[in-house]
Amino acid sequence: MVTLKDIAVKAGVSKATVSNVLNGNLTKVSPCKAKEIQDLIAEYGYVPNQTARSLSNKSSRIISLIVYADCDRNVLADPYISLFAGELLRQLQKRGYFGMIRATNDYADILQNLNAWNVQGVIFFGTLDKDIREIQDRAGIPFVFTDSYSSVRRINNVGIDDYRGGMIAAEHLAERGHRRLALFAPGVETGSDLDKQRIAGFAFALSKYGVALPDSHVMLAEPRRADVMARSLLDLPGVTGVFVTADIAAIELMQALKRLGVGVPGDMSVVGFDDIPMARLVTPGLTTIRQDITQKARIAVEILERRLDAPSCPNESAILDVALVSRESVGYV
Amino acid sequence: MVTLKDIAVKAGVSKATVSNVLNGNLTKVSPCKAKEIQDLIAEYGYVPNQTARSLSNKSSRIISLIVYADCDRNVLADPYISLFAGELLRQLQKRGYFGMIRATNDYADILQNLNAWNVQGVIFFGTLDKDIREIQDRAGIPFVFTDSYSSVRRINNVGIDDYRGGMIAAEHLAERGHRRLALFAPGVETGSDLDKQRIAGFAFALSKYGVALPDSHVMLAEPRRADVMARSLLDLPGVTGVFVTADIAAIELMQALKRLGVGVPGDMSVVGFDDIPMARLVTPGLTTIRQDITQKARIAVEILERRLDAPSCPNESAILDVALVSRESVGYV
DNA sequence: CTGTTAGCGCATTCAT
DNA sequence: ATGAATGCGCTAACAG
Secondary structure, eight states, rough: OOOHHHHHEEEEEEEEOOOOHHTGGGSSOOOHHHHHHHHHHHTTTTOHHHHHHHHSSSSEEEEEEESOOOOOOGGGGGGHHHHHHHHHHHHHHTTTEEEEEEOOOOOHHHHHHHHTTTOOEEEEEEEOOOHHHHHHOOOHHHHESOOOOOSSOOOOOOEHHHHHHHHHHHHHHTTTTTSEEEEEEETTTTHHHHHHHHHHHHHHHHHHHTOOOOGGGEEOOOOOHHHHHHHHHHHHOOEEEEEEESSHHHHHHHHHHHHTOTTTTTTOOOEEEEEGGGGGGGGSSEEEEEOHHHHHHHHHHHHHHHHSSSSOOOEEEEOOOEEEEEEOOOOOO | OOOOHHHHHHHOOOOOHHHHHTTTOOGGGHHHHHHHHHHHHHTTTTTOOOHHHHHHSSSSOOEEEEEEOOOTSSSSSSSSHHHHHHHHHHHHHTTTTTEEEEEEEHHHHHHHHHHEEEEEEEESSSSSHHHHHHHHHHSSOEEEEEEEEEOSSOOOOOEHHHHHEEEEEEEEEEETTTTSSSEEEEEGGGHHHHHHHHHHHHHHHHHHHTTOGGGGGEEOOOTTOOOHHHHHHSSTTOOOOEEESSSHHHHHHHHHHHHTTOTTTOOOEEEEEEOOOOGGTSSOOOOOEOOOOOHHHHHHHHHHHHHHSSSSOOOHHHHHEEEEEOSOOOOOO
16 A cells, blocks of 8 residues: 555655645645656555544544434335435535445444544434534534524525415315315424424415314324324315325325225325326326425535535525425315 | 554554554564553554555455446445345445445446455346456456356356246146246346346147247336336236246336236236345235355355466356245246 | 553644 | 644553
8 A cells, every 4th residue: 555655755755745746735845756656656656544644634524414213124115215315425425525324323322423523514304402512512513403493503504495384285185175184294203394384384375264273183103104194184074185394105005095995086185295207107196295406415415515615604594495296196076 | 542653653663564554464473562552453443444454455355246237327226236236235344344335337437446346256237248247257256247248257156946947937837837938137128137037948748838938028118117018928828827026126026917907817927026125015826936145155255266366267157046035926837 | 450651543733 | 735643433552
């Protein structure tokens, strides 16, 4: 393994000079020497050791992608997370950063990780509470939260208009004549504020049509329990439509409904949320509230990078829009 | 940020002693001192700096997960890859390693990455050629390949019985009376040997039923082109079934077929490969050849870890079995 | 059992 | 414009 020192001796210069050309401090080195050194670097395929660089100036270029979840789960099995994380990774790699994904719900583990690797920035998925803020402060590095509704203090956040998403779902259903509706929010069990927003928006829009959303019609079950969900849904008299706050759960629900002989959209209309790629591949195609996951990732990285370059940059927040994607899972009554 | 030195002075001992308790060299330190030091560590929330540790003894605990693909693609958008990578990450994290995902098809980039981070091991996804071997040799660290068919030299590999998978698909179709079949291998364009195996197995099993697979029935189109695929398929006279070597492509194909008014399995039977979670969620449920992605990931990590512990361990190879999962996409003729 | 010393590879003063 | 020296935080000999 060839080191900076090696190419320094080969070039007959000091390590400092090589270091300078490496870091683009071309003002401090004569053009001819610089050229010569760059050639040597290319010739020997020298690549600077990040761990050493990181030790020496605390610039690891590592960005931690923390998924707040049980650490023993395959978090990338969730289509939304994998799409989002994949795009984040791509954006980071393109900019010369190294993304490190970590699934955990243990604050000590997070802090440990950040310290261990001199992590320079964090993009946080999932719910947020005071503890994570504390970590943010202790860590002294930029954090970008996603889908955060906490307002304890100003933070960097990129999210979507969840409330409006809920409204759009309700309006779509209402306009097609549905008057007795239910709602399935699989994320609430994790304390998800975003589901609460979607629920609130949904209920509000419904009220404009004079339709109520009884508490008993709001189901906060756990994800994977599509079967019990479907049964509960059928127990609700006269319900013709359901809003599910995540596509993956909506799709599971449709599947469960089908097993029970309930037709979608014939007997039951379903509206999802996210517009994951799978939504257009199932039958019937899932009508859903689309969010632009790719753009969200891009913006998250942009916000982070701005703070990496200028640490004292004021916090900023980006709220992306959502839109209805009408496919076949909603019928008319 | 508290360092090893800090807690050394607080404990009134030398750095070496602290280092020893940290690394479990308890034989070299008195129990009482050890206890005392561990308490200090806990009290101050001291966490060893990996970059320093890595510099000093070249043990970074970083494992590189290299996805051989265009570096400008969101590789985690592929359900198979994200499921596999997610499980790999989980297994690595559980064992105290740090997985670093990197999408690239540039050998220089790979080598650079390995050197930069003192990467200790690599799990490689995707096609393999001599260049990557060269990297393996140059890097001097264990590599585990997945789904590799190269036999230039002994390597560590974890794969599945692709040939048999192809056979099973053919048998299933043949037993249901299909005699004119086609095949769609979306991965071949990337030079995938695995698709070649699946094709060979499929053709062989078919031959036992006295049915041929004309070259014109073997379509090596690019992925995402489901529409043109569907049309080509319909241009083949009398074909009643198709084997698609990846579920995601099979599902796209079914979708395209539906748009063209072709019923599955009524007018066309489809068999996929992988059994990704989506396969059971589409309609009709996709009949497919199942591979255990989770187990594959687990074994890959086990093989790697064995070599991390004993670098001179002989190469080993694991071939997992596959099985038919019969759902609704194959009919009788 | 414990402390001292010497690097790992690099960036960063401060000299020249 | 360039070089010598120092230190980042830790581990690994070796001494005591």
